[in-house]
Amino acid sequence: MSIALAPLIIFAASQVGTPGPANMALLATGARFGFRKALPFVAGVALGKQLIIWPIGFGLMELAETQPWLFTALKYISAAYIIWLAWKVANLRLNTATSDVGAPGFAAGLIVHPLNPKAWAMIVGSFTAFVGPETATLTATATIAAVLLGCQLILHPIWTLAGDRIAKTVAGTAVEPYLMWTLAGLTVASVLFVLFGGGT
Template sequence: MPDPVAPLALFAIVSTITPGGATTLATASGARFGFRRSVPLMAGIAVGLASLAAAAAIGLAGLLLAVPSLRTAMNLAGSAYLLWLAWRIARSGSPNLQAELAAPTRFWSGMCLLWLNPKGWAMALGAAASFAALASGPLQLAILLGSALGFAAAASMSLWCLAGLMLSRLLRTERQWRCLNALLGLLLAASIIPMWIT
């Protein structure tokens, strides 16, 4: 008999490793600041997704479905935040330049990235609906989903951050850094599009 948690594990891995705003930010942070200095951001993303999944399992997300204006406000706030991050990334040069941009994104910013992102809510709601049968109640489902998605996010953000770190070792000129940062900024800005068309 197959393990009933295997589909949840597969869902968690696939949904967290596919490109999006969080993965782009982890890649940019790895390229600019290295792995160690990017840990707070990655931890914030993982905790943000875990807590979001737990909230969806408990039923807090029902509020978003019941109050459409709250979802619109969340879309606006999330879009503004992601555009601000994209602008910061796109404007930055090589890691040794621009002291005002020399601080990596913090834990709370990574967490907010998930809580303000309707794509994250859609993923958490989908997981809660799809895997509700794996738990005997909302609290057990919250623990199961939070753990699965949190651990998967931590692993996938680490991989994306390491990819950024490897990219940084290939870049030698200021122009190469500007091209990479512009591309990552555009990708992060483009990650907003799905939240407005779903």
């Protein structure tokens, strides 16, 4: 098996752990609804990446080479969706005790990564940078899937818990709107960086 496992793990942890659309959504959800109520959403976000990994591993990258316009269009549609989510985050307020809106659930979490350009770039980078050409498709895909899921199961709850703790500190204060606009700005910045900066 020709997979650079240790570098792959380091890469995955750095990408999963750093700010991006998914982590901003987790942070905002934890802040708005509390850690415990956000857990179904966290589980959906973690498993949603698998919906991208396996198709990419089993041939979607070949389609990207033959029909690049399709993936360019998908990238911009996804970016528009994430920016729309950022707008919603910017206008959220953290007074959860008075909220009648239910927390987003497992199904809502599942669609976050398929519509996240950072996730696509991260997964494609995992296959192209850390997997040898002679590696069996199933082996490569299963390894990348397991490494990314492991990192997500550790790091996604941390982001959500951070949101919960932030909310307990700033909810109802003058700082609250500035915090939500900052989170939204970071979300938009992360998307623009992936689109135009060549980052993952």
